Amino acid sequence: MSTSNVSSAPSMDEIRAVSPALARYTTEGxxxxxxxxxxxxxxxxxIVTVxxxxxKAQTTLQRAYFEKALDNGVTPGELSEIVTHLAFYxxxxxxxxxxxxxxxxxxxRGVDQDALPAASPTLLPLDEVNESKRATTVQGLFREVAPGVVKYTTDFLFRDLWLRPGLAPRDRSLVTVSALTATTQVAQITFHLNRAMDNGLTKAEASEVFTxxxxxxxxxxxxxxxxVVKDVFASRT
Structure with a gap:
């Protein structure tokens, strides 16, 4: 796959030439x-931005923010895992x-496959109690409607993807909540915001994610x- 024609973010001069106001909001705001x-x-x-x-498949800005992420402590392996995770979400x-x-x-940057997570790594320990509750709830609701979805939700997502060690559970939750918000999947935010906070995201951090x-x-x-966020916060006080 060629990367020679990857689009790049416009420069500030290019933005200003089209919209001085957009340039101001970008730089000052x-x-x-x-x-x-x-x-x-x-x-x-x-992580939230990426x-x-x-x-939203906004590829024009992706290269610049992948670079920014690497410059600010996100590893190549973590970026790899974020993209993999978002295939499902x-x-x-x-x-x-x-x-x-x-x-x-x-x-x-000279990043090769040796720096990236393995396709099938040793997984993190499974929280058997909470996973059993989740699986039982989903099976009860949807087993008769879409048994394949129920099966792969368990097999691929919660007993595999969420247990991959290349991205910390808190960061994986941060990615998920950000993606659900970006794609206006409001009905899924309650479960995943609660999971994010159970995984260590504080109320102040969660609030700032939405800002x-x-x-x-x-x-x-x-x-x-x-x-939905308001209801989640209220339920945890």
């Missing part, structure tokens, strides 16, 4: 203020669209999610 807010680390902001861009097409931009970054991602997914997507 997004870069100068939002990225500097202390409630979420720069590394976490990179997840949103991959989820936003579709194979969106994950495959991210291959060329990420490969271009890996090629430029940050509003700039990359648009206000309507975030405003649609906030009632």
């Amino acid at each position: 997004l870069v100068g203020e939002v990225w500097a807010r202390p409630e979420l680390s720069t590394r976490d902001r990179c 997840a949103a861009l991959v989820a 936003t579709g194979w097409g969106n994950a495959l669209a991210a291959v060329a931009p990420l490969k271009a970054v890996f090629d430029a 940050h991602i509003a700039f990359y997914t648009g206000w309507p997507a975030v405003m649609s999610a906030l009632p």
